[in-house]
Every structure is written in C-alpha cells, then in structure tokens.
Amino acid sequence: KQTKFKDAPPTVIDIFKDTHCSSKSGFNEQATDAIAQMEAYVAEPTKEGQDPKTPVQAIAHVMPKSTFLSNVGMQSAAMKRNAKAAAMNDHVNELESELQADKKGSDGLRSQLADVQKQLEDQK
Known part of the structure; x- marks a missing residue:
C-alpha cells in the first residue's frame, strides 16, 4: 500500500x-x-x-x-547527453523558424519595393 x-x-x-x-x-x-x-x-x-x-x-x-x-x-549518462542534444536541436529548430520568418518578411518588402519602382516608371 x-x-x-x-x-x-x-x-x-x-x-x-x-x-x-x-x-x-x-x-x-x-x-x-x-x-x-x-x-x-x-x-x-x-x-x-x-x-x-x-x-x-x-x-x-x-x-x-x-x-x-x-x-x-x-x-544514465547517455540519457543526459541525449537530453543536451535534444535541447540543442530544439534551439536550432527555433532559429531556423526565425530565419524563415525573416526571409518571408524580406520577400514581402522586396515585392513592395518592386511595385513602387514599377509605379514610378509608369508615371514617367
């Protein structure tokens, strides 16, 4: 009991x-x-x-x-090493997703810049 x-x-x-x-x-x-x-x-x-x-x-x-x-x-010691590797992997995944978000943001800005440049050329 x-x-x-x-x-x-x-x-x-x-x-x-x-x-x-x-x-x-x-x-x-x-x-x-x-x-x-x-x-x-x-x-x-x-x-x-x-x-x-x-x-x-x-x-x-x-x-x-x-x-x-x-x-x-x-x-065991192996589990501890695996936990450290998993934590590192999580951190890498987090950084990769931040990078992807930044790339999407910069692609959007490039598209807007291209639109503005096209509008300027059309006005000339």
Missing part, C-alpha cells in the same frame, strides 16, 4: 522531496527553491506539437550537474 503518495506511484520530484526533507527542519532554502523551479518547469505550457515536460526533464533542467537522477536510477 502506498499511503505516503496517495496510492499513485511517486514522481521523481516526489522522491526528491522525500529525500531532501528533514523531519526536524523540513526543506532547506536550496531544496525549496529547486522544488519550486521544478514544479514551475513541469507546469509551463508546451508549444504546439511538443510533448509535455516530465519530472525527470525538470530535475535535469533545474540541476544539470546533479547526480540525483543517476543515484535513484532514473537517468
């Missing part, structure tokens, strides 16, 4: 909370800040077509140099 986690399997954030809470003093300031950042990261709205962010991704994002995920058996 899992009464501590309300009969649901704990997330990695729940495990982090459980392992970083002192029975006498509760959470220290660093743990409280990290938990708040993790929960905010998971709660962030996702862009269209993207999968929702997972608690494992939240911990890897908030504490990139931490060995917590490896210690609890949730992440």
